Amino acid sequence: MYKKILEKNPYQLIATAAFVDLFILCVCWEWFISPLRPDGSWLILKGVPLLFAIPGLWKGKIYTMQWASMLILLYITEGLVRITETGANFWLALLETLLATTAFICLLIYLKPIKAQAKSLAKQSAQSEKS
Numbered sequence: 001m002y003k004k005i006l007e008k009n010p011y012q013l014i015a016t017a018a019f020v021d022l023f024i025l026c027v028c029w030e031w032f033i034s035p036l037r038p039d040g041s042w043l044i045l046k047g048v049p050l051l052f053a054i055p056g057l058w059k060g061k062i063y064t065m066q067w068a069s070m071l072i073l074l075y076i077t078e079g080l081v082r083i084t085e086t087g088a089n090f091w092l093a094l095l096e097t098l099l100a101t102t103a104f105i106c107l108l109i110y111l112k113p114i115k116a117q118a119k120s121l122a123k124q125s126a127q128s129e130k131s
Contacts, residue, residue, distance in 0.1 A: 008060065011110040016057040018103035019068070022075060023050040025096055034088040046078070062114060069107040075100035 026047035031040050049071055056064025079097030082089055 009110055011106040012057065012060055015065075015068075015103045015106035015110065016054060018099045018106065019050050019054050019057055019072075022096065022099045022103065023047045023054070025092065025099065026050070026075075029092045029096075034092060050075075062111070065107050065111055069104060069111070072100050072104045072107070076104065 027044055030036065030044040030046070035041050036043050053064055053068040053071060057068060076097055079093045079095075079100060082093035083097060085093060
């Protein structure tokens with residue numbers, strides 16, 4: 001099992017871990033740490049989209065990583081908006097922003113060489129069609 005984990009790209013692992021941690025943070029934040037309403041709120045559902053991305057991130061699926069890199073921007077935005085709150089919400093928003101930013105950067109670093117390779121192949125294909 002550890003051999004499989006070690007074979008994965010470190011940026012892929014960090015991004016996956018950040019998504020898992022962000023899901024746990026979202027659920028705990030809106031359920032019992034500092035919910036919008038005293039008994040919790042429907043805002044707990046904001047963590048659900050993260051669950052759809054986690055398996056694909058773990059498997060290294062490029063398509064999932066592409067849409068997950070766009071999805072994570074919503075969590076960065078929410079964290080930046082809620083960072084203006086006081087008390088526990090400030091620290092939770094800061095943690096959300098850090099986790100989401102970490103995931104976003106790791107996804108971009110992981111996808112950059114893949115995108116460059118795809119562009120190169122497309123360029124070669126276009127040149128071979130001209131010839």
